[in-house]
Every structure is written in C-alpha cells, then in structure tokens.
Amino acid sequence: MISSLLLAVQATVANTGAEFSLNKFIIITASCILALLIIPRVIRYPHVGPKMPLPFPSVFNNPSVGAFLAAISTGHLVGVGAVLGLTNLGII
Incomplete structure (x- = not known):
C-alpha cells in the first residue's frame, strides 16, 4: 500500500531534466x-600529440x-549548464 505522505512528496519534487x-x-x-571551433584556437599547445581525424x-x-x-x-x-538553466526557467 502506498502512503499518502509519499504521494505528497512525489508531487513536489522538482523537474530534474533527466x-x-x-x-x-x-x-x-x-x-x-x-x-x-573556439577551444583549439585559444589553448597554448593545440597540435601536440596525434591529430584528430576531423x-x-x-x-x-x-x-x-x-x-x-x-x-x-x-x-x-556549457551545454548541460545551459539546459539546466533553461529548464529551471521553464523555457524548455
């Protein structure tokens, strides 16, 4: 049997975006x-090591x-932060 307290808590849980x-x-x-596009241009040694076949x-x-x-x-x-922020604001 499910407790009514459990149902009350479950209804108030925030959207996790999972x-x-x-x-x-x-x-x-x-x-x-x-x-x-940006990061390989701003790091100090972007060409050290084997090249990525892009x-x-x-x-x-x-x-x-x-x-x-x-x-x-x-x-x-950055993407996960943007998704969480937009989810929190209710945009997504």
Whole structure:
C-alpha cells in the first residue's frame, strides 16, 4: 500500500531534466560544436600529440586528440549548464 505522505512528496519534487528531449540534444550538440571551433584556437599547445581525424581540419584548427577531448568536455559542461538553466526557467 502506498502512503499518502509519499504521494505528497512525489508531487513536489522538482523537474530534474533527466528525460530525453530533442531541444536538449540540439543545445548540447550546438555548444559542443561551438566549443570545438573556439577551444583549439585559444589553448597554448593545440597540435601536440596525434591529430584528430576531423572532416574539415582547417575549420577546426586541426586539433590533437587532447585538444579535441578538452573542447568536447567544455562543450558538454556549457551545454548541460545551459539546459539546466533553461529548464529551471521553464523555457524548455
């Protein structure tokens, strides 16, 4: 039997944004691409190590694997922050 207190608590739990949505996917993907365009140009040694085989190396500044991972990690951090913020504001 489910307690009525449990139902009351469950109804007041905030939206965590854990479910999949196309809007969230687009925001995180766009932030990763934007970070991939910016980050390899501003880090100190973007070409040290093996190169990442990207389709347009001149557009992405021909980054190494380390620079690529740093850019994608930064893009995910910014994208998740944007998604959480927009979810909190009720826009998404």
